[in-house]
Amino acid sequence: MCPLFPGGTVRRSPPLDKPEFKPYRLPAGGWGSALSVGNILRREGVLASGPIALSRHNKVDGYQCNSCAWVKPASPLPFEYCENGVKAVAWELTAHRCTPDFFATHTVTELLDWDDYHLEQTGRLTHPLRYDPATDKYVPVSWGHAVEEIARELRAVPDRQKGTVFYSSGRLSNEASYLYQLFARLYGNNNLPDSSNMCHETTSVALPVSIGQAVGSVSLDDFAHSDCIMFFGQNPGSNAPRMLHPLQEASRRGVPIITYNPLRERGLERFLNPQSPTEMLTGKATRISSQYHQVKAGGDLAAIAGICKAVLALHDAARARGGDAVLDEAFIHDNTHGFDAFATWLRAQDWDELERRSGLHRADMESTAHVYSHAKATIGVYGMGLTQHRAGVETVQMLVNLLLMRGNIGRSGAGICPIRGHSNVQGQRTMGITEKPELFDLDRLGQQFAFAPPREPGYNTVEACEAILRDEVSAFVMLGGNFARAIPDHGQMEPAWRRIPLTVNVITKLNRTALLPGAISYVLPVTGRLEIVETSKGQQVLSMEDTSACVHGNRGLRRPASPHLISEIRLICELAQRVLDPNPRVRWAAYSEDFAEIRREIGETLPDSFWDYERRMWEPGGFQRDLPANRREWRTESGRANFVTPTGLDEDADMPDVGHDALRLMTLRSNDQFNTTVYGYYDRFRGIKNTRKVVLMNRSDIDRRGLKIGQPVTLRTVADDGVDRKLSGLLVVAYDIPIGCIGGYYPECNVLMPIWHYAIGSKTPAAKTIPVTVHPDSDAVLAPELEYATG
Numbered sequence: 001m002c003p004l005f006p007g008g009t010v011r012r013s014p015p016l017d018k019p020e021f022k023p024y025r026l027p028a029g030g031w032g033s034a035l036s037v038g039n040i041l042r043r044e045g046v047l048a049s050g051p052i053a054l055s056r057h058n059k060v061d062g063y064q065c066n067s068c069a070w071v072k073p074a075s076p077l078p079f080e081y082c083e084n085g086v087k088a089v090a091w092e093l094t095a096h097r098c099t100p101d102f103f104a105t106h107t108v109t110e111l112l113d114w115d116d117y118h119l120e121q122t123g124r125l126t127h128p129l130r131y132d133p134a135t136d137k138y139v140p141v142s143w144g145h146a147v148e149e150i151a152r153e154l155r156a157v158p159d160r161q162k163g164t165v166f167y168s169s170g171r172l173s174n175e176a177s178y179l180y181q182l183f184a185r186l187y188g189n190n191n192l193p194d195s196s197n198m199c200h201e202t203t204s205v206a207l208p209v210s211i212g213q214a215v216g217s218v219s220l221d222d223f224a225h226s227d228c229i230m231f232f233g234q235n236p237g238s239n240a241p242r243m244l245h246p247l248q249e250a251s252r253r254g255v256p257i258i259t260y261n262p263l264r265e266r267g268l269e270r271f272l273n274p275q276s277p278t279e280m281l282t283g284k285a286t287r288i289s290s291q292y293h294q295v296k297a298g299g300d301l302a303a304i305a306g307i308c309k310a311v312l313a314l315h316d317a318a319r320a321r322g323g324d325a326v327l328d329e330a331f332i333h334d335n336t337h338g339f340d341a342f343a344t345w346l347r348a349q350d351w352d353e354l355e356r357r358s359g360l361h362r363a364d365m366e367s368t369a370h371v372y373s374h375a376k377a378t379i380g381v382y383g384m385g386l387t388q389h390r391a392g393v394e395t396v397q398m399l400v401n402l403l404l405m406r407g408n409i410g411r412s413g414a415g416i417c418p419i420r421g422h423s424n425v426q427g428q429r430t431m432g433i434t435e436k437p438e439l440f441d442l443d444r445l446g447q448q449f450a451f452a453p454p455r456e457p458g459y460n461t462v463e464a465c466e467a468i469l470r471d472e473v474s475a476f477v478m479l480g481g482n483f484a485r486a487i488p489d490h491g492q493m494e495p496a497w498r499r500i501p502l503t504v505n506v507i508t509k510l511n512r513t514a515l516l517p518g519a520i521s522y523v524l525p526v527t528g529r530l531e532i533v534e535t536s537k538g539q540q541v542l543s544m545e546d547t548s549a550c551v552h553g554n555r556g557l558r559r560p561a562s563p564h565l566i567s568e569i570r571l572i573c574e575l576a577q578r579v580l581d582p583n584p585r586v587r588w589a590a591y592s593e594d595f596a597e598i599r600r601e602i603g604e605t606l607p608d609s610f611w612d613y614e615r616r617m618w619e620p621g622g623f624q625r626d627l628p629a630n631r632r633e634w635r636t637e638s639g640r641a642n643f644v645t646p647t648g649l650d651e652d653a654d655m656p657d658v659g660h661d662a663l664r665l666m667t668l669r670s671n672d673q674f675n676t677t678v679y680g681y682y683d684r685f686r687g688i689k690n691t692r693k694v695v696l697m698n699r700s701d702i703d704r705r706g707l708k709i710g711q712p713v714t715l716r717t718v719a720d721d722g723v724d725r726k727l728s729g730l731l732v733v734a735y736d737i738p739i740g741c742i743g744g745y746y747p748e749c750n751v752l753m754p755i756w757h758y759a760i761g762s763k764t765p766a767a768k769t770i771p772v773t774v775h776p777d778s779d780a781v782l783a784p785e786l787e788y789a790t791g
Contacts, residue, residue, distance in 0.1 A: 019691035021710075021733050024684050027270035027285035028237040028244060032684055033083040034274050036672075040087050040679060045095030049558075053089055053530060056557055057081040058242075060620050063554045066092060066171060066529045067674055069420035069547040070240040071220040074621030079275055082241030087672075087679045091509075092528040093558060096123030098510055100140040103129065107136040112515050116485065116747075117678040120509045125525035126562035131517040138514075138523055143566065143574075146522055151578035153502045153520060154475055160188035161456060163474035165464050169481030170195045170422025171529065173542035173554065174431050175598040176568040177424070178605075179591060180479060181432035181440070183576045186451060186586065190458030194433050195675075196425045197461035198486060198765055202387035203418045204429065204439070205762040206396035210404075210642050212635035213627055214439070215426060217415035218379055219548050220621075223250060225413030228375030230368070231259040231289070232300055232399060233385015233768070234419050237267015237685060238671045243419070244271045248286045256371050259289040260304075261385060262297050262666065263696075263743065264736055266685040291367060296359025297664045297741040298769040300386055301395040302649045303358040303365060308402050309346045310369030326373045328407030335632055336404055338643035345645045357649045359738050377413030378403065384421070385666075388768040390650075392759035397644040404641055410632035420547040422675065423529075427545030430609075430625065431602065435460045441605065448604055449585045461487060462763040465755050468496050475502040476518075479568060482676040484513040488753035488765045491725060506571065508561075511676065526568045532556040533567045533595075540567075540595040543617045545625070551610075552622035569595060662718050663701065665770040667746035667753075676747050688733065695774070696735035696743035705774060709734050712777040715744070717752045717770065725752050728777055742772070 026032050041050040056062030058072045058080040065072070065081065067088035073080070081089075102122060108131070111119065128146045129138035157163040166184040168177065184192055196204065204214045211217065223229070223246035236243040248271050251257060259268045269292070272285040279285070295303045315326035332339050351362050358365070372378060380403050386395045400409070400416055408414035420426050432440040435458035442453040459467060465487055467473050476483075484490075484497050497503070500518035506526055507514065514523050527533055533540045533556060542554040573592035580586075590597045596614055603610040609625040616623040634640050669675075670683040670692065682689045686696075695713060707713065711732045717725035727749060737743055746767065757766045 019731060020689040022687045022689070024266070024687045027272040028241070028267040028685065029274045030272035030280065030283070030285070036083050036684065037086045040090045044090040044093070046090055046093050050086070050090055050093060053093055053557060054079070054081055054086065057085060057089065060618065061553075061555060063530055063556065064423060064544045064546070064552050066423050068240045069170070069423050069426060070242050071546050071548045071550065072552050072622060073220055077245070077275060080242070084238070084241055084674060088674060089530065091120070091677065091679065092530055094123055096121070097126050097561065098122040098124060099126050100129070103138040108138070108515050108517065109136055111510075112512075115678075116512065116676060117681065119511055120677060122510050124508055124561035125510060125523065127564045128525065129523040131521035146524060147574050147578060149520070150502070150504055150522060151575055154187070154575070154579045157474045159474075161454065162189070162467065162472055164189065165191045165193065165459055165467075165473055165476045166479070167464070167477065167481065167483050168192070168194045168428060168433055168479040170425030170428060171480045172424060172428055172568065173529070173544060174424070174427045174551070174602065175542055175595050176479070176572065177428040177431035177433050178598060178602050179569060179572045179576075182445070182449070182586070183572055183580070185442075185445070185453045186449070186576070186580050186583070189454055190435050190437055190456065191464065192433050192435050193459055193461040193464045194425065194428055195422050195481060195486070196429055197763070199384050199421055200387055200418055200425070201460065201764045202392040202396055202759050202762040206393045207400070207416065209636065210397050210400040210644060211409055211416070211629040212633075212641070213629045214429070215549050215627065216417045216547065217409055217627060217629050218417040219550070219624065220246065222379060222413050222415060223247075226250065226377050226379045227255055227413065228372060228378040229255060229257045230372070230378065230380050231257065231261065231268060232304070232380070232382040233261060234381055234383030235261070235265040235267060236419070237265055238669060239383065239421060240419055241267065244288070245273070247271070247288055248273060251286050251288055256290045256375070257288055258291040258293075258368050258371060260293045260295045260300060262294055262738055262741055264292060264294065268292065291371070293360055293364045293368070294736075294738055296738045297666045298389055299358035299360070301357070301391055301398055301646065302354050303360055304395065304398045304402055305346065305349060305646070305649060306351070306354040306358060306360070306362070306365035307368050307372065308398070308405065309349055309354070310366040311373055311402070311405055312343060312346050314369060314373050327405050331407030332404070335634065335641050336643060337638040337640040338645065342401060342643040342645045349649070353649065372402075372406070377411055378406065378408045379413070379415055379417050380408070381417045381419060383419045385768055387759065387762075387764055388766055390758070390760055390766050391646070391648075392764060392766070393761040394644065394646040398646060401643050404643060409641060410630055415630075418547070424544040426547060426549065427551070430545055430606070435463075445605055448601070449583065451583065460763050462755060462758050462765065465489070465493060468493065468500065469755070471496070471499055473500055475504070476500050477504045477506070478513060479506045482511040482513050484516050485511060485676045485747050486750075488750050488757065488767075489725070489755040490751040492723065492755065506568065524571065525562070525565055526571060527556075527560050527565050529554060530556055531558050531560045535593045537594040542595065543599070546622070549625040549627055550622035551617055551625065553617040569598070661773050662771045663774060664741045665715065665749065665752065665772045666741060666743050667749045667767045667770070668743050669746060686735070691731065692745045692748060693730050694733045694744065695730040696733050696737055698737050698739045698741070699734045700739050701742070702732060702734060707732050707774070707776065714775045714777055715749070715752055715772045716775060717754065717772055719754055719771070721754065721756075723754070725754065727751055742774070
């Protein structure tokens with residue numbers, strides 16, 4: 001495929017007909033990262049201008065990275081960015097444009113055959129567009145026409161509480177998020193699903209019960225004072241590469257870094273710092289993990305329980321011989337609730353069962369417990385490898401239990417550290433983007449703006465999908481993101497999506513969701529985070545929150561990609577003024593012109609954290625929101641930190657019992673990808689090039705099924721709901737993955753995940769263990785010229 005793009009230039013595509021599987025033996029970072037950075041700057045046409053923009057990347061008076069949510073430090077490095085951060089910047093600042101001329105020559109039906117990479121490679125959208133069903137094309141319209149028609153349709157929705165959904169992605173600023181939730185609640189509902197629902201909603205449910213706050217308790221400084229770091233289901237090498245710098249420093253101090261992850265991810269094995277001339281010249285890499293345990297997909301709950309059991313056994317043995325306590329008995333007595341019940345449960349657990357469930361040996365878990373029991377300050381890091389399971393909530397709480405056993409919450413160098421994937425997904429929740437009324441101070445919001453906020457729970461992502469399948473949604477407003485591509489059950493959801501009467505896609509580049517138009521469908525392109533927003537009040541600035549709950553200012557530095565773009569804030573304000581009844585307390589016109597007015601409103605709604613907002617967001621390192629657990633103030637029902645005893649050890653209780661035929665599919669992101677955005681076709685660390693149609697399998701599982709490397713196969717979901725979910729044409733790749741577990745790329749494999757397969761309590765899609773069977777494609781031949789040897 002080599003499409004012709006606007007302007008007559010032919011954009012070079014990866015040779016997708018020649019997949020390569022060859023092990024990559026170099027460390028994370030290093031020359032591989034430098035080459036990747038150069039390639040994407042060149043491909044996006046910003047080889048000269050990109051480095052100028054990157055000089056302000058994650059700087060105090062610059063902009064916050066628009067990729068992951070890793071911490072923006074008070075004392076940034078000269079080049080405070082990583083490979084994925086550069087890809088995100090190049091993606092936004094690209095010189096390529098997707099103009100109305102492009103849509104004049106391509107129908108929506110034709111574009112549906114394009115893959116995610118080529119859709120976004122058309123470049124930045126330049127004009128507001130409306131779908132024309134007569135020609136099956138998007139045609140340009142004025143902003144005035146678009147806003148008026150969308151407002152008219154929103155006003156006409158018969159059931160505002162159930163019929164309209166306001167979705168947002170983690171790219172939104174604090175200011176836009178605050179206005180968006182205010183708009184939705186003044187409109188009459190709490191239907192505010194967001195990207196957090198798909199990844200860390202489990203965290204937002206688990207942590208308030210355990211420690212009384214919905215976010216982690218670790219700051220960047222804690223990494224410098226920790227003497228033990230434990231990783232569970234998180235891959236910094238691809239998902240938060242800047243995190244490798246404090247990990248490298250910790251490793252060089254002799255800090256044990258213990259990893260539990262099904263795949264051996266390169267960033268958790270070895271790192272060569274691209275910002276160190278000495279390392280680049282000598283090729284001397286730093287070992288990251290001191291222990292690496294390849295837990296079975298869905299086995300983390302049992303593994304962490306095993307570590308807890310071993311720690312308790314060490315404590316019992318020490319006390320029996322009159323030695324010092326291993327547990328922090330004073331902390332447990334003064335600060336916690338539920339320990340005795342938890343300890344009784346631990347002692348009753350059988351080691352054989354813990355080994356079977358985790359896929360590890362008892363010695364692995366005891367080895368971790370031994371190291372942990374000698375550490376004075378431990379950080380527990382986790383990602384979606386814990387959250388995206390049926391028992392994800394209990395698994396996160398089990399990790400908190402482990403930290404509480406030795407008092408590792410509210411102590412310097414210690415704490416719980418969920419790694420948020422999207423740059424401001426945590427800030428959105430702080431600003432009130434939540435379907436749960438109890439998570440935001442609606443009493444204060446109602447008093448401030450003189451209205452009665454709706455109190456009925458709204459739709460989260462899964463519930464919005466269920467309502468769409470029932471044809472109960474009349475309007476869906478997507479403020480950023482690629483919702484229809486990111487969600488599960490594509491085979492069921494895509495036809496239902498096209499039945500929605502009104503779909504509004506507020507995006508910067510073309511994606512698949514925009515190609516599933518409802519009866520009325522708009523594509524509304526807006527400015528990006530790195531672009532300057534000028535109003536009658538001058539240049540405006542924004543703010544975001546990182547994964548450590550620190551809030552930072554963001555100053556755009558480039559002119560918008562098109563003079564026809566407007567800011568998300570202006571769009572929200574324009575719609576609100578046309579949809580809602582006048583309210584003198586809500587000054588939409590003022591907010592649109594002066595973003596500082598929005599921050600003043602935020603400070604009034606959230607005074608505990610956002611006082612003196614305008615000044616503090618420019619402090620080096622930003623300002624940290626109030627986190628009560630950090631000072632051992634527990635805002636839980638018991639008034640204490642809670643040991644939560646799980647209901648069992650099975651992370652995925654709905655896995656069907658079909659003997660040895662079923663495998664556990666875990667969905668993965670490529671090194672050349674951010675969420676649904678595919679930057680290219682080279683998953684460097686896994687050695688997979690020029691294709692994403694692969695399934696990673698243990699050689700034993702390949703041999704037992706009589707398959708061959710490079711053979712095309714079909715995955716079929718094991719479910720008894722009468723729906724045939726399958727994905728064909730995946731090439732078998734032998735890989736170092738636990739027996740019984742397989743891996744495939746997100747979002748392509750989402751078609752295999754039922755919408756009802758989600759975490760209990762949080763409804764986060766359980767993407768890390770999908771029960772599937774593997775079947776050879778009968779009419780296919782082996783992929784040509786394959787090279788692969790397990791690395």
